[in-house]
Amino acid sequence: MLSANEIQTRLERVLLKVQKPGRYVGGEYNQIIKTWESVKTRVALVFPDIYDLGLPNLGLAILYDELNRRPDVLAERAYAPWLDMETMMRQHGIPLYSLESKHALADFDIVGFSLPYENLYTNTLNLLDLAQIPLFSSERDEAHPLIIAGGHATYNPEPMAVFIDAFVIGEGEEVIHEVVNAYQSWKSNGGARIDLLIALSHVSGVYVPSLYEPDYHENGTIAHIRKLNDTAPLPVRKRIMGKLPEPTWRFLVPNIDVVHDRVAIEIMRGCTRGCRFCHAGIVTRPVRERPPEQIIAAIRNALEYTGYEEVALLSLSSSDYSHILELVNRISNELADYPNLSISLPSLRIETVSLDILEKLRDSKSGGFTLAPEAATDRMRNIINKPISTEQLLETTNAIYRRGWTTIKLYFMIGHPSETLEDVRAIADVCKTVLAQGRKSIGRRATLHVGISTFVPKAHTPFQWAACDTPEIIESKQRLLKRELSGPNLKLNWTDPQETLMEAWLSRGDRRMGKVIFEAWKRGAKFDAWHDQFNFAAWQEAFQFCNLNPDFYTHRPRALNEVFPWDHISTGVRKSYLLQEYQNSQQGLLREDCRSQCYACGILPEFNQLRRQNPGNYWKCPEVASLTVE
């Protein structure tokens, strides 16, 4: 492998020939460079998309901070080079390298990929290839780095199972240290690679796919998952933090423009709303909140440490944070010495109190106000379990325009189970009403942006049994919306149905999908998340080559007793609970916020011990009697 110095020299020859060369040099304020030889273990953290998207990623920022605070470890970063830079690197024989010390990724001990969504899979293969590391786990030996991955997409790890040595399922703050420790003791004992994999499988939350094998029925569904090693756990349970640690505030400050140039502080993890399409809402359970004083201290530290004046407070549902009003009041009082501070608070509920909250945060009102009703008829709202009445929506949007915001963004989702064209027409109708009322209040300045995404059934959700709409049906629904929603001050966005299909194949894919991903990559698929790069033909050919029918993964309704490829991965939520919710959805039955009443999703018994170590109001699960029973 090329030395760091050689890589540096070759880089200088190519950087002026590519767009935005600042993506490829590191040097950010607060970046951490340790002496290569001074540590025991070297970890490369990789976000498999471009720098501009990867640098602001909070998950990697947390791991970077966790690892670099250890004196015996160094963590450096790498991102996907854009096409022009990839061409240059391949031409000049520059392997994928870390931004900090410019070491080839192949020279690290551990390479960790962040996989928050499925359309990063081909990029992951491409990066391994660019790093000159064998793509398949089975082709790597003791001389190669350990390849690990985590992130929300890995709750169904099977499509990437043949490429990744070990998946970290769930929250990474603690388990990343245990992975490093296991690596260190393996290294000092000088064992074989299989010994490392077995040791890792004993770390709670770690899934080593090569220790398991699925058996299939003749119809292609899974018969069962077999362990190949007696000591490997089955199922593999996700890892969570009993108590959220102090939020990271040691952010890197980039030297070039990136997508979210700001401090990001997570105020709460999990969501109790129970929207049935929502993957994050299930996999991040239970709800755990950070105390306001911890959040304010983190904001203050981050502002001092970075010089930013924009802060985003992140959670899945900000309005549900118990101390939301206290928090916004205290921010405006206690951080008054930052007069130009701007705080954004996404994911607010559709109710007028959300406006009071944003006004307290000195929201500039120029960015627009975003709401996500998702559906426009009561029937659909009951099916997806997001009950917001049209009256409540209109009351809120009216108040938004009247109180000085001129732009409203509304997010809807089409393609929910059993949705008809009438349900879709209702989306157009409500949007038109919102804008008409806005015109009445503030005249022609009223603007409405409508974002229409397409539902993709996700593993571990109540809709994991559901079939996707065919692209033809999606197109007809989109045509209707495009016809109805045009005109001045009305902007409509939608998702390409082919891109939706790909996401759907991968979301509920099995281990056989690994070959499809590999073949699609070989045929040029990469940057699948980029509309202008997405290569549908490559995917179709890959399916054909692998003799697999893509419709099997998307348009097939699943039998209620089907064994799913991800059933051996446990989020703590029982499959029987998800099924119950699926059946409730088919009957149009609502389930309220589970903060007030427990519906026994399974989280509490599964994490009984952690719950006991963190009693009282810290978790937002209500106290239930069964907890005290062993």
Added chain:
Amino acid sequence: MKRIRIQYAKLDPLRYTSHLDMQKIWERALRRARLPLTYSQGFHPQPRLNQACPLPLGVTSRDEIIDIWLNCDSLSAIEILNTLQKTLPDGIRIHQINEIPLNEPPPDRLVIAAEYEITLFEALPPHELERRVAELVSVESIIRIRREKQYDLRPLILNISIIEEANQPIHRLRLRLSARPGATGRADEVLSALGLDATSARIERTRLILEKDASVC
């Protein structure tokens, strides 16, 4: 209010950071230092900073100028320097810091020319560079097109010379280019006029020449 003029070097770590992004780099360094920036009025208040003579991407500099306006009367230039030193990123090294009158013209207007040193990654055959330079300076006009606009590069080249080093093939040049508003020469344009690939060279701005030093031109 105070107006502070800072002269500094922009070094390798910030080599690929654009003029526009440098504005943010300064803002953040000043905020980390908790120095009281003054802001423009209006819907999107912007901190008052004024950088002289945009430096093209990929070019480092030993001699940059930025003016900053601070909302304070008590701090001395030295105190400001000491605070700022702790929060500067790696690619900025301050040479000089002075308080200047509020009504001083913007730094851009003081600069009339800039000097550059260019190091080619690959040396040309013996005497080739000398020949090309001689040819370039012998003509009266060099019409070039940049961003779809035609202009004459020749009058912007005030001086061009070869740097000779003992026992080394010749691969370095020194340029002095006009840097007046609307009449700014670019080093990469000179390189391509010489038939050289500007992306295969290291360009450093070594000096900004101010009007008051005009006698040297």
